[in-house]
Amino acid sequence: MLEIDRLAAQAGDFRLGEVSLTAGAGECHAVLGPSGSGKSTLLAAVLGTLPVASGRVRLAGEDITRLPMEQRHLGYLPQHLGLFPHLSVLDNLRYSARARHLPEREYRPLLDRLVEITGIGTLLQRRIANLSGGERQRVALVRALAANPRLVLLDEPFTALNESLRRELWWLMKDLQRERGLTVLLVTHDLSEAYFLADHITVLIDGRQEQSGDKSTVYRRPASEPVARFLGLKNLYPAHRVGAGIVDCPALGGRLVVTGADVSGDETLLAIRAEHVALRQADDPPRDGETRLTGRFEAVLDLGEAALLHFRADSGALLEIRCGSRVLRKYDLQAGKPGTVGLPASDLFAIRRRGASELSWPPTAQAGALTL
């Protein structure tokens, strides 16, 4: 089990901290955040290549905060791969196990399996310089995993790979986590990768831990505007507190009640995920607690499995809607057509606005249309 407790570190002028997170044996914790937010810096501090200014890192109960890097026995796939160019692929793969003086019979079965699954068996005698980008990435992944580490740190491990290989490796990671109790600290920009692999998610913004929790909570209830925007939530509308648990949100049709968490300041944002905006027919009977908006579809984009729509409400608000592409055909949705959408009360939630007074938290807000 990995426990990071109020970890702070300094890289040049950049300060990271304080970060606290955990990952149990066999779990994956994904670290997300915009470029330059400190994700690789966090990995460097856990790995031991960057000194820790304060805080603790524990692995299986052992405090490794000040342990020399080579005694931590961690698997590491750096963003720039860090393969040894003068060694063959096979010698790169054996490097960690040999450095730890593991006998070949101990590490070879896992290594052979990883080689087979990643399809690099024909590359073993090649030099790193002669490999393609995707081949190097697979070699670096196998190298990070081959010595059967307790914890593996993966910095953007699957970026140069095609979709089908990436998915295959995602499943491989799941297998290794389950079979060997492999614990993973993963840095990624890819939200679907984080949702697939991770049990928990931490979002870093400007070196600060903005939110951390189980992945569905972070997904369903981003705690602040920067997290929401980073996670791709577009439907955010300014709202004002007008009474206990009541907000006025002109863009979403007026007054709404916030039942889960009261708004303690004046300024907040009401939010709804694109996939929670419901498509309705103009003559659909009203539903309890659902806010209806009429307007016009401005754009309709068929992405294959799913579709993205832009809907301009009569109030002027723009809503992004995500639905299955079959729905497009069912309702014959096209840009320029008028339409009606529903905002289910349980899917509307309040978000803390940076720079403004804060909401009371945890974020269990549920908003519903208020009949006044």
Ligand SMILES: Nc1ncnc2c1ncn2[C@@H]1O[C@H](COP(=O)(O)OP(=O)(O)OP(=O)(O)O)[C@@H](O)[C@H]1O
């Ligand atoms: N050794 C260093 N000296 C000075 N500045 C550094 C050093 N290492 C990192 N930084 C700075 O710290 C900030 C965070 O860098 P870091 O690599 O951790 O970000 P990141 O979130 O991993 O970004 P990306 O997604 O682009 O890889 C950046 O502004 C970077 O330039």
